Amino acid sequence: MKIDVLSLFPEMFEGVLGSSILKKAAEKQAASYRVINFRDYADNKHHTVDDYPYGGGAGMVLKPQPIFDAVETLQGEATVKPRVILLCPQGERYTQKKAEELAREEHLIFVCGHYEGYDERIREHVVTDEISLGDYVLTGGELGAMVIIDSVVRLLPGVLGNEASPVLDSYSSGLLEHPHYTRPADFRGMKVPDALLSGNHKKIEEWRMKESLRRTWMRRPDLLDSYSLSEVEKKLLAEIQKEQ
CATH class of the missing domain: 1.10.1270.20 (tRNA(m1g37)methyltransferase, domain 2)
Known part of the structure; x- marks a missing residue:
């Protein structure tokens, strides 16, 4: 499985992806990870990725251009159509059943937002799934992406060593x-x-x-x-x- 993560804070993933089961999965070539700062795709000289919302209101909203361009670049490199997952408190509540569904995919792209939210055109035209860990709000999507990646990768064949382990887990x-x-x-x-x-x-x-x-x-x-x-x-x- 190929996993790409779009984040403004790629350093947050270093310890998680380089430790324990996720590290072993990469060593066994069951999964590969790439964390990309989508600020690099901003088309303005200051590399800003957010702006004030139309109509006023608190907070800043992520602009569509950097995320559109980043996802389209990754899709252009892909050999199969990836699932594009937006971490969002308004999304579908995450379950073990969803983890099992995603584990059958070959390529996942996670979009981790910050600030007040996303430009709605990102939801409408870029993502295939919106997922929430639960009925609460985090500072950004990074922690949610880490949780989902961990729960999905452990289900891949050969990752846990004992093939019965994920089958016997709670909720499975x-x-x-x-x-x-x-x-x-x-x-x-x-x-x-x-x-x-x-x-x-x-x-x-x-x-x-x-x-x-x-x-x-x-x-x-x-x-x-x-x-x-x-x-x-x-x-x-x-x-x-x-x-x-």
């Missing part, structure tokens, strides 16, 4: 993930559940399924509204509700 299955334990089996009187020590794989899987359902029902019951329960899961959920 539609439910929250079950609890985990490791050694020692007894830590300060707090013991690992017997099922996990039994060596019985069927019993272990049933315990994990039940605890995943329990955690979802107690913490995020809204997820069950769109989740299709199997007959076994219905029975387990009934047991959980009776126990609680």
